[in-house]
Each structure stands twice: as C-alpha cells, then as structure tokens.
Amino acid sequence: MGDIAAIIHDYGVLLLVGQYPTGPLGGLALTFILAVLGLALAFPLSVILALARVSPFRLLYWPATALVYVMRGLPLIMLIFWVYFFLPVLLGRPVSGFSTLLATLVIYEAAYLAEIVRAGIESLPRGQMEAARSVGLTYMQAMRKVVLPQAIYNMIPAMLSQLVSTIKETSLGYVISVNELTFAANQINSTLLTKPFPVFVVLATIYFVLCFSLTQVARQLERRVARRRAGIAGATAAPLVVPDIAAIAE
Amino acid sequence: MIQFEGVNKWYGDYRALHDIDAIVAKGEVVVVCGPSGSGKSTLIRTVNRLEEIQKGRILFDGQDVHAPSLDVNRFRSRVGFVFQSFNLFPHLSVADNIMLAPTTVLRRDKSQARKRAEELLARVGLAAKIDAYPGQLSGGQQQRVAIARALAMDPPAMLFDEPTSALDPEMVGEVLQVMKSLARDGMTMICVTHEMNFAREVADRVLFMDHGRIVETGTPDGFFSNPQSDRAQRFLADLRSH
Numbered sequence: 001m002g003d004i005a006a007i008i009h010d011y012g013v014l015l016l017v018g019q020y021p022t023g024p025l026g027g028l029a030l031t032f033i034l035a036v037l038g039l040a041l042a043f044p045l046s047v048i049l050a051l052a053r054v055s056p057f058r059l060l061y062w063p064a065t066a067l068v069y070v071m072r073g074l075p076l077i078m079l080i081f082w083v084y085f086f087l088p089v090l091l092g093r094p095v096s097g098f099s100t101l102l103a104t105l106v107i108y109e110a111a112y113l114a115e116i117v118r119a120g121i122e123s124l125p126r127g128q129m130e131a132a133r134s135v136g137l138t139y140m141q142a143m144r145k146v147v148l149p150q151a152i153y154n155m156i157p158a159m160l161s162q163l164v165s166t167i168k169e170t171s172l173g174y175v176i177s178v179n180e181l182t183f184a185a186n187q188i189n190s191t192l193l194t195k196p197f198p199v200f201v202v203l204a205t206i207y208f209v210l211c212f213s214l215t216q217v218a219r220q221l222e223r224r225v226a227r228r229r230a231g232i233a234g235a236t237a238a239p240l241v242v243p244d245i246a247a248i249a250e
Numbered sequence: 251m252i253q254f255e256g257v258n259k260w261y262g263d264y265r266a267l268h269d270i271d272a273i274v275a276k277g278e279v280v281v282v283c284g285p286s287g288s289g290k291s292t293l294i295r296t297v298n299r300l301e302e303i304q305k306g307r308i309l310f311d312g313q314d315v316h317a318p319s320l321d322v323n324r325f326r327s328r329v330g331f332v333f334q335s336f337n338l339f340p341h342l343s344v345a346d347n348i349m350l351a352p353t354t355v356l357r358r359d360k361s362q363a364r365k366r367a368e369e370l371l372a373r374v375g376l377a378a379k380i381d382a383y384p385g386q387l388s389g390g391q392q393q394r395v396a397i398a399r400a401l402a403m404d405p406p407a408m409l410f411d412e413p414t415s416a417l418d419p420e421m422v423g424e425v426l427q428v429m430k431s432l433a434r435d436g437m438t439m440i441c442v443t444h445e446m447n448f449a450r451e452v453a454d455r456v457l458f459m460d461h462g463r464i465v466e467t468g469t470p471d472g473f474f475s476n477p478q479s480d481r482a483q484r485f486l487a488d489l490r491s492h
Contacts, residue, residue: 125335125337127333127335127337128337128339130300130333130337131331131333131337131338131339131396132339132350133300133323133326134298134300134326134329134331134400135326135327135331135350135351135355135399135400135402135403136323136324136326136327136328136351136355136403137323137350137351137354137355138323141354141355145350145354146339146350149341150339150340150341153341228340228385
C-alpha cells in the first residue's frame with residue numbers, strides 16, 4: 001500500500017496529464033482526448049456508412065458493407081501498424097504518433113458506430129418512414145428529420161459503450177509511443193524498475209474507475225431511453241406521463 | 251378523380267390485387283371493406299405508391315401515379331394518408347408533426363405553418379394539445395393529430411387505412427366525427443373501414459373486396475341491408491355477430 005501511495009504521490013500528475021504544462025500533454029488526459037475525438041470524428045462518417053448500409057442502391061451498399069466487414073474483421077493493432085507505416089508514405093511526410101492513432105481510431109470506430117446507427121435505423125417501425133414519405137418528404141428528408149433523430153437518440157447508450165471500448169483501445173498507442181496512460185505507466189515502471197506490481201495496480205484502477213463509471217452512465221441512459229421508447233415521449237421539460245397512455249397508444 | 255384500370259399486384263407468386271377496376275369521383279366518399287387479407291389495405295397503399303403495382307394503371311386527376319416520370323414526392327403531398335397505427339413522429343411535438351411537411355416540402359415559413367397547424371388542430375378538436383408530444387396523447391387524440399398532419403398539405407384527396415382499428419371502442423367516435431365532417435365538406439375520400447354506421451352516414455359507395463378482387467359495389471344502404479354475393483353476406487353476418 002505504501003508503494004502505491006508513493007507512486008500516486010510522485011507520479012500522479014504524470015499519469016493524469018503527462019509532462020503538461022512544461023512538456024507535451026499525455027497520460028489519462030491524452031487517453032480521454034484520443035477516445036472522445038476519435039469517436040466524434042468517426043460519428044459523421046458512421047452515419048454516412050450506415051445510410052449506405054441500409055440503401056437499396058448496390059453501388060452504395062456493397063462498398064460500405066465491405067469496409068465495415070473488413071474493419072470489424074481485423075485486430076486494431078494490425079490496423080495501427082498499417083497506418084503507422086503507410087500513412088507517412090502516402091502523405092510524403094512524417095506523421096506523429098498521436099495523428100496515427102487518431103486516424104486509425106476514426107476509421108476503425110466508424111465501422112463499429114455505423115453498425116450501431118444501422119441497428120438504430122432498422123429498429124424503428126417502418127411506419128415512421130412511410131408516414132414521412134406519404135406527406136411528401138424525400139427519402140433523405142425523411143431520414144434527416146424523422147428516422148435519424150430517433151435512431152441516434154435510441155442508440156446513445158450503445159455509443160457510450162463504444163466510448164468505453166475506445167478508451168481501452170487507446171492503450172495500444174503504447175506500441176507506437178503515443179504517451180497516453182499506459183505509456184506513462186510504463187515510463188514510471190522503467191524508472192522505478194523494482195515496482196511493477198504497484199505501478200500496474202494504479203494503472204488498472206484508473207482505467208477501471210473511468211470505464212466503470214461510464215458504463216454506469218450508459219446503463220442509466222439506457223433505462224431512460226427504454227422508458228421514452230415505450231411511449232412516454234415527454235421531451236425536454238415535459239413531465240413523465242402515466243404508462244397506460246403508452247399502452248393505449250400501442 | 252382516382253381511377254383504377256386493370257390494377258394487379260403480386261408479392262412473389264401471391265396475387266394481392268386481381269384486375270381492379272374502379273373510379274372514385276371528385277368529392278365522393280368510398281368505403282372499402284372486406285375480410286382481412288382481401289387486399290383492401292394494399293389497394294389504397296398503391297394509390298400514393300407506398301406499394302408498387304405490376305400491371306394496370308392508377309390515374310389521379312388524369313395523371314398516371316406509377317409513371318416513372320412522376321415526381322413522387324410532390325404527388326404524395328397531394329394525397330393525405332392516415333395509417334391504422336397513427337405513425338406520428340414521437341420525437342416531435344404535435345405542432346412540429348403537423349408543420350414538418352409544409353415547412354420542408356412547401357418551404358412555408360414557420361409562423362405561417364404554425365398558424366395553419368392551430369387552425370387544423372381546432373378543426374379536429376385538439377387546439378389545446380399543440381405543444382404536447384404524441385406519447386402524452388390517447389390513441390384517439392393521436393389519430394386526430396395524424397389527420398391534421400395529413401390535411402396540412404391541403405390535399406385534394408384523403409386515404410384512410412383502417413383508421414379506427416387500433417383504437418379502444420370509446421375513442422372510435424371522436425375519430426369518425428372528424429372524418430364525417432371532412433366528408434361533408436366535400437373531401438374526396440377512400441376509407442378502408444368496417445365501421446358500418448360511418449359508411450351508412452357519409453359513404454356514397456361501398457366496395458367489397460375478397461381475395462384481391464372487388465366482389466361487389468353498391469350504395470351503403472343497398473350493400474349492408476341486401477348484399478348480393480355469398481361472400482359479402484357471410485362477411486356482414488360475421489361483422490354483426492361481434
């Protein structure tokens with residue numbers, strides 16, 4: 001226990017923010033930024049992919065489907081190597097570890113998010129699209145104004161779970177020397193040499209606390225979404241309504 | 251105004267519509283009834299192209315509805331459609347449900363569209379619910395909002411696909427009331443419904459369907475009190491025994 005306390009005391013700041021502000025930002029902050037930014041940038045891409053995946057046009061369906069299957073069938077670390085070695089060649093200039101990992105995450109997570117968005121679209125009753133089309137909206141207008149807002153809202157908990165996965169996946173940045181949380185912990189381990197156990201207990205605890213809390217938030221949201229999907233639509237400030245109205249509506 | 255000429259539809263090998271010929275005149279109210287699976291819902295869904303047909307023609311104001319050159323979105327906005335399951339948009343308020351098509355398709359400005367929404371809601375007796383969400387309304391109220399939503403595009407004709415079948419009995423009346431007032435105002439309507447009283451009161455004609463064919467056509471009084479075909483007689487006997 002004394003070791004752990006000492007590590008937190010001596011290296012806590014390094015684990016949280018790296019060498020910031022005197023050096024580059026790292027540690028938990030960088031891990032979190034990578035995960036959030038990766039998902040945020042992947043999101044618009046994933047919506048486009050999902051729309052292509054539910055499209056009746058083969059020209060859209062097949063490439064998107066192929067991309068999604070390929071991404072989901074490859075280990076992330078291999079993809080990181082691909083981007084690490086080929087992106088600089090492609091761009092003709094060196095690419096930082098941060099950008100490499102971020103680019104990889106965006107491509108990889110877009111495939112996973114696309115399947116989440118697609119599931120959201122397909123789980124809506126067909127009548128929503130039909131009702132939107134029958135008042136004269138085009139397919140894309142119906143998607144934008146009626147289907148996607150509901151699909152994405154319903155899928156927020158699943159996306160939050162994806163954020164948890166992504167946080168854990170950023171630890172692979174270690175192999176290309178991105179100074180995220182795992183990298184920082186390993187630096188400490190190399191400095192101390194004789195204390196691997198307490199160092200990695202601290203590392204595990206940090207990951208666990210972050211991911212476990214986010215999972216709890218996702219579960220809470222899931223319950224809320226399930227309630228609303230059951231027909232208690234009262235948006236923003238509207239109070240919850242008695243459930244039997246929902247039953248009548250069904 | 252709406253004309254079916256030798257309309258046929260297949261789902262794979264199954265023939266859902268069988269040489270349908272019918273004419274609905276402007277201002278006419280036609281009730282379509284028949285046992286489940288007789289093709290009545292399929293029939294009205296072909297009118298606004300929710301279902302494609304394989305043979306024949308459907309003319310709306312002389313325009314071929316299934317012509318490839320037709321601007322289907324503009325056309326659909328001219329035919330109001332009311333679903334059995336309401337299909338209101340649960341993430342939008344009542345006002346936004348009604349205003350969505352006018353502001354998106356016709357590009358009307360918001361205040362103008364909102365004013366129209368207020369008028370339409372008053373017409374279906376729900377002026378107070380303009381800022382409610384669909385999940386807060388009863389089934390009958392939701393269906394009346396759905397009618398207002400369809401009316402917001404000022405369609406010259408309305409199609410009703412079993413609008414009261416999903417409702418509790420005590421809510422059927424309020425929806426039929428709205429439909430009756432539309433009929434009296436001269437709206438051209440095709441209604442798939444088993445509500446005999448509604449048919450007797452406002453329908454000009456009844457079409458009876460079975461196995462994808464129109465088996466019998468007649469005035470409501472004639473059809474309900476003196477059906478000609480065996481199938482219609484059995485159907486009406488079943489309907490009355492419930």
